[in-house]
Amino acid sequence: SQTIHQWPATLVQPVGSPLSLECTVEGTSNPNLYWYRQAAGRGLQLLFYSVGIGQISSEVPQNLSASRPQDRQFILSSKKLLLSDSGFYLCAWRSTGDTGELFFGEGSRLTVL
Amino acid sequence: AQSVTQPDIHITVSEGASLELRCNYSYGATPYLFWYVQSPGQGLQLLLKYFSGDTLVQGIKGFEAEFKRSQSSFNLRKPSVHWSDAAEYFCAVVLDSNYQLIWGAGTKLIIKP
Numbered sequence: 001s002q003t004i005h006q007w008p009a010t011l012v013q014p015v016g017s018p019l020s021l022e023c024t025v026e027g028t029s030n031p032n033l034y035w036y037r038q039a040a041g042r043g044l045q046l047l048f049y050s051v052g053i054g055q056i057s058s059e060v061p062q063n064l065s066a067s068r069p070q071d072r073q074f075i076l077s078s079k080k081l082l083l084s085d086s087g088f089y090l091c092a093w094r095s096t097g098d099t100g101e102l103f104f105g106e107g108s109r110l111t112v113l
Numbered sequence: 114a115q116s117v118t119q120p121d122i123h124i125t126v127s128e129g130a131s132l133e134l135r136c137n138y139s140y141g142a143t144p145y146l147f148w149y150v151q152s153p154g155q156g157l158q159l160l161l162k163y164f165s166g167d168t169l170v171q172g173i174k175g176f177e178a179e180f181k182r183s184q185s186s187f188n189l190r191k192p193s194v195h196w197s198d199a200a201e202y203f204c205a206v207v208l209d210s211n212y213q214l215i216w217g218a219g220t221k222l223i224i225k226p
Contacts, residue, residue, distance in 0.1 A: 043218040044157075044203065090156055100145050100207030100214055104156035 002027035006091045006105035013112055019064075019078040021108050023091030026072065031093040033074040034102065035066055038088040047089075050074060051096070086112045115140045117206050119217035126194050127225045134189040134220050136204030145207040146187040147214070148178055152200045160202075163187065174198070199224045 006023040013019060025031050035047040046059045048066035056066050063082060067075045074091060091105040118137045126132050138144060145164050149157040161172025168180040178189045187204060204217040 044216045046213070049213070088154075092157075101147065101159060101162060102157075102214060104149075104158070106156045107154065109154070 002093075002103065004091060004093055004103055004105045006089075006108055008108060009106065010109045011111070013081050013110065015083055015112055016080045019076070019081050019085070019110070021076040021089055021091075021110075023074040023076075023105055024072055025074075025093045028072070028093070028095060030071060030096055032096060033068060034092040034094075035074065035076050036090040036092065038090065040087070044090070048076070081110075081112045083112050086110055115206065115215050117204055117215050117217040119202075119204055119220045121220045122218070123221045123223060125223040125225055128196055129193050132189075132191045132194045132198070132222070134202050134204075134222070136187045136189065136217055138185050138187065138204075138206045138215075140185075140206055143182065146178075146180060147205040147207070148172065148176070148187070148189045149203045149205065150174075150200050151203065151219075157203065160189070194222075194224055196224045196226070198222060 003026045032051050034049045036044045037047055038044055048056055048058055050056050050068045053068055053071055064078050089108045089110060092102040094102050116139045120135055147162045148160040150160050151157045160176050161170050161178055163170050163180045171177050176189055176191050178187055180187050199222055201219045201221045203219045205214045207214050
């Protein structure tokens with residue numbers, strides 16, 4: 001069966017520090033991968049999605065970036081965090097050709113101080 | 114532009130009472146529709162989905178939803194809620210051109226003992 005994991009689960013970082021959140025999927029190949037953010041009291045905001053290795057589409061311009069170095073690995077990064085980057089980050093995947101159903105990781109809570 | 118509206122930010126229901134969460138969408142064609150649930154600090158879990166066929170779909174945890182094309186709605190229902198149903202519920206619609214999801218803002222369900 002397919003599984004998705006993301007880490008770390010919780011992160012507290014100072015303003016201006018770098019960020020790396022990692023997400024891996026097991027049990028499937030060539031998935032579409034997604035990074036979402038939930039700010040407090042707000043809905044889901046799509047940040048990045050990837051349809052293949054090295055292919056990244058950005059939905060929202062900001063100081064975050066994403067990379068997909070391997071088929072089932074998706075990384076969210078920042079060189080310098082802002083206070084506004086605080087939030088709950090969710091990684092998700094779906095099978096290519098499926099009708100849109102997403103499977104989510106457990107989430108990563110980022111607090112920027 | 115396509116959109117998904119969940120008009121209720123919060124809903125409070127007594128344990129054992131029935132529940133209906135509203136979801137309306139704006140989309141030209143018949144969409145693919147989803148309901149997800151998110152417990153505090155967790156990722157999102159798919160409750161149910163509608164692609165075609167029977168407009169009343171059954172999901173996990175005793176939930177069901179009915180697609181009404183004439184009303185552009187996909188409301189989620191449960192005949193008797195349990196305290197463990199307290200969570201946030203998200204309705205989503207897929208754009209069939211690239212299967213990207215459009216999300217509602219979510220409805221937070223509060224259960225009164």
